[in-house]
Amino acid sequence: MSGPTRIAVLVALPFAGPLDYACAEVLPPGTFVEVPLGPRRVTGVVWDGAPEGLVPAARLRAVAAVLDWPPMRAPCRRFLDWMAAYTMSPPGMVLRHFINAANNDKPAPLTGYRLAGRAPERLTPARRLVLDHLAAEGPQAAAAILAATGVSAGVLRGLVEAGALLPVDLDAVEAAPRPEPDFALPALSPDQSVAADEMAAAVAGSSYKAFLLDGVTGSGKTETYMEAIAAALRLGRQIVVLLPEIALTAGVIERFAARFGAPPAVWHSDLTAKARRRVWRGVADGAVSLVVGARSALFLPFRALGLIVVDEEHDQGFKQDEGVAYHGRDMAVVRASIEGCPVVLASATPSLETLANVEAGRYGHLVLRERHGGASLPDVSILDMRLNPPERGNFLSPVLTRAMAETLARGEQTLLFLNRRGYAPLTLCRHCGHRIECPNCSAWLVEHRNRRQLECHHCGHVVPKPQACPECGEEDSLVACGPGVERIDEEVANVLPQARRLILASDTLGGPLALAAAFDAISNREVDVVIGTQIVAKGHHFPFLTLVGVVDADLGLDGGDLRAGERIFQLTTQVVGRAGRGERPGRALIQSFDPDAGVIRAIARSDRDGFVAAEQAARKRHGLPPYGRLVALILSGPDQAEVMTVGRAMARSAPRDIEGFDVLGPAPAPLSLLRGRWRVRLLVRAPRRLNVQAVMRPWLDAVPVPGRVRLQIDVDPYHFM
Structure with a gap:
């Protein structure tokens, strides 16, 4: 009679690899189990390969339970291993993404x-x-x-x-109608038909191929990739559409329901645990064929994945900075490659990374050159704020406010864009000069006048706005410096008191239902002026919105971020594209104190090709992404000196005999204190051809890091705070 079998189990904890357990039966890889770990029981997955074998058989602990969950398929396990190796993360931490919602073995109502x-x-x-x-x-x-x-x-x-x-x-699975691929066939333009046919052919081929669907704002990219979705539905395959913002889901759901006769399943962080379990089970057993969601939808257990779509692929909302640092767009391409299905990256302002892959022939390029339905692109003008300054204490140029009044008189709508929440980014004492800062972060507290609070947008620390300066005690000496959307709303109320206004920002509205109601109000012309952050910059279609005003186009241009110009060009182009999407022509006025900056000139001329060429040349010249590699190492801890000491030791032991491999730093991070922990950064720069992970693993493994100091590795960083 043979004894228990030794098996390898990967658990969702930061171990270097699977752990060995004893099991009375042979369990195939991918089986979900519950295993003892210390005094508790944790969820794990039986993993591929031979067990490590270091723990003697007599000391092995037994699997506590075999869970009645659909097994993790081999492509999912390969994707997990690939992602862990690329991001230099423990595989168990990547596993967390896969089992985050899979904690109930019964479909939820x-x-x-x-x-x-x-x-x-x-x-x-x-x-x-x-x-x-x-x-x-x-x-x-x-x-x-x-x-x-x-x-x-x-x-x-x-x-x-x-x-x-x-x-x-x-009963969720029985009640949900299945999307019908031929429910409402669209009338496509010639460019749309060519692109749709090429994507549908790739879906029919059931093999990996990547496409950039590159179309100007309002060109009908969504309607075009829906035909690829229809092709996958006809074959009985599953589809996932990734969006960068939860706010986009409401409008997209309506469009999908109109095209396919049934809404897609939705996946994002605002879902209840019950709803998340329902979608997870439906995807795993094949009952759910179409999912629209945030980047985490990429980790759902699709059993027959036939197509991945990444909408607004350029958006930095796809970048995950906490925990396992990854880019949802890049991981979508990897998962599509492993699953053997096409992936479509859609954008009006593609990222330089995606354009480099098109240039290298790795991605197909599908172009939509004109707006759908004959609509024209908006006229764009730059307002030199040195020549057209606002009145004292205001932030809107008289040229912009006159245009808003004319737009209102015609019964049309205006969108004012400022990517800054709250009333003012800084509260200053005019008596002693004290600036109110967050006690946990090296950041100023942002005033939210509607709530009468000061808030840190990094850690969430909130205090009531004091009546007196906390430093000198002077009464009524605190003044708001700079504008946020709430302050722009106040200014609009003064200059256009008859206008019906709506602030759209992530902290002024509730969940998806509230956002949907807000977008309905705009579409129904119940709002005259929308004041919004990036939540309004993409994915929305308002036929009577004809004027866009960008309040501060220079915001972020001088931050030292290598992608600052690219991000400003993308975001401004996207928000300008909200104007004139119906029958009425659109106009955009962009306020700038530096109208001669290259990115501002490119926006004014709608010269994407010129901007991209200049940006590519600069990146190539300095060996920066996408033509070089960057890896950020962020050390953090409660003791500033200790963190810096570890950073210096890490820099001293870095490899020095590899051509092009450089380590910059350590240096205090721009946000040097975050949530009570001091932060130090090192930046690795390397040639594109170098396997930077293989070079870094032995180097970092040899550097002792004290228990109080945390090391986070960000391969291909997008933010440098």
């Missing part, structure tokens, strides 16, 4: 709505449509109701608040 048996006091045509639909179809999920009736999320919420609808649990 979905909340829907049913009739309460009484009509609301105010019965509008839209409300009547919802009530009639539910009377005929019975209880349904909110997304299904919205897709079937075409009403806004605000109508549904109003019926719930009026007591006309009651929440009810639905």
Whole structure:
């Protein structure tokens, strides 16, 4: 009679590799198990390869339970190993992304709505449509109701608040209608048809191929890649569409529901645990065929993945900085390669990394040159703020405010863009000069006047705004310096008191339902002036929005970030593209104190090719990404001197005999104190051809790092704070 079998189990903890356990039966790789670890039990996955064998058989602990979960497929395990090696992260930390929501072995119920048996006091045509639909179809999920009736999320919420609808649990998998690839076939332009046919052919080939879908704002990129999605649905394959912002999901869901007759499954951090488990199970067993979500949707357990789409691929929201540092766009390409399916990267302002891959022939290039439906691109003008200054204490040029008044008189809408939340970024004492800082971070507290609070946007520290200076005690001496969106809203109220205003920022609205209601209000012309951060810069279509004003186009240009110019060009081009997407022509006015800067001139001329060529030449000249490699090493700890000592030791022991391999630093990080921990940075620069991970592993393994000091490795860093 043979004894227990030794197996390797990968657990979601920062070990160098799998741990050995004893098991009464032979379990195939990918099986989810529960194993003892110290005094607790943790979830793990039976891993490929032979067990390590270092622990004697007599000391092996036994697997506690075999979980009734769909196994982790071999392509997922290969992707996990690849990602761990590339990011130089413990594989167990990558595993966390895969099992984050997979903690319930039973499908969870979905909340829907049913009739309460009484009509609301105010019965509008839209409300009547919802009530009639539910009377005929019975209880349904909110997304299904919205897709079937075409009403806004605000109508549904109003019926719930009026007591006309009651929440009810639905059987999620059985209740969710499956998308139909031929539900509403679109009329595509010639350019769209060519691009759609090429992507659909790649889907039919069931093999890896990467595409850049490159189209000007409003060119119909979404409608085009939907035809590739339809091709995958016809083959019974699964699709995941990645978006950089949760805020984009509401509008995209409506468009998908209109095209396919059913809303996609949604995946993002704002979902309840119950909803996350439901989607995870549906993806794993094949009941869910189409998922739209944030970057973490890439780690769902697809059993038959046929297509990955990364929309707004240039957006830095795809970059994960905490924990395992990775870029969702790049990992999407890797997963598509391992799964053997096409991947589509869509953008009006592609990243230099993606353009370099097109240039090298690794990605196909599909171009949409014109706006869909005959709409024209907006006229763009730069306002030199030295020649057109605002009135004292204001931040909007008189040229912009006159244009806003003219737009309002025509019954059209204005969007003012400033990528800064709150009322003011700095609160200063005019008596002693004291600046109110965060006690946990080397950052100023941002005033949020609507909440009468000062807040740190890095750690979340919040205090009421004091009446007196905390340094000198002078009463009523604190003044707000600089503008945030709340201050611009206050200025608009003064210059255009009749205008209906709406602030759109991540901290002024609630979850996706509130955002959907806000976007509905704009579409329904219930708002005249929108004041927003980057949440409004992409993915939205408002037919009557004809004027865009960029309040501070120079913001971030002098920060020393190698991607600052690229980011400003992308973000400004995207926000300008919100204007004139309907039948009415659009216009953009961009305020700048440095109108001669190369990126500002390129924006004014809509000269993407010229900007890209200049940026590429500069990057090539200095060996910077995408033509060179960067790796950031961030050391942090409670003792500033100790962290710097470790950084110096790390720099002294760095390899010096490898051509082109340089280590810069250590130096205090620009944000040198974050959440109470002091931070020091080193930056590795290397040639593109060098396997930088292979060089760095033995070097870093040889440097002792005290327990109080934490090392984070960021391969291909995007932020340098």
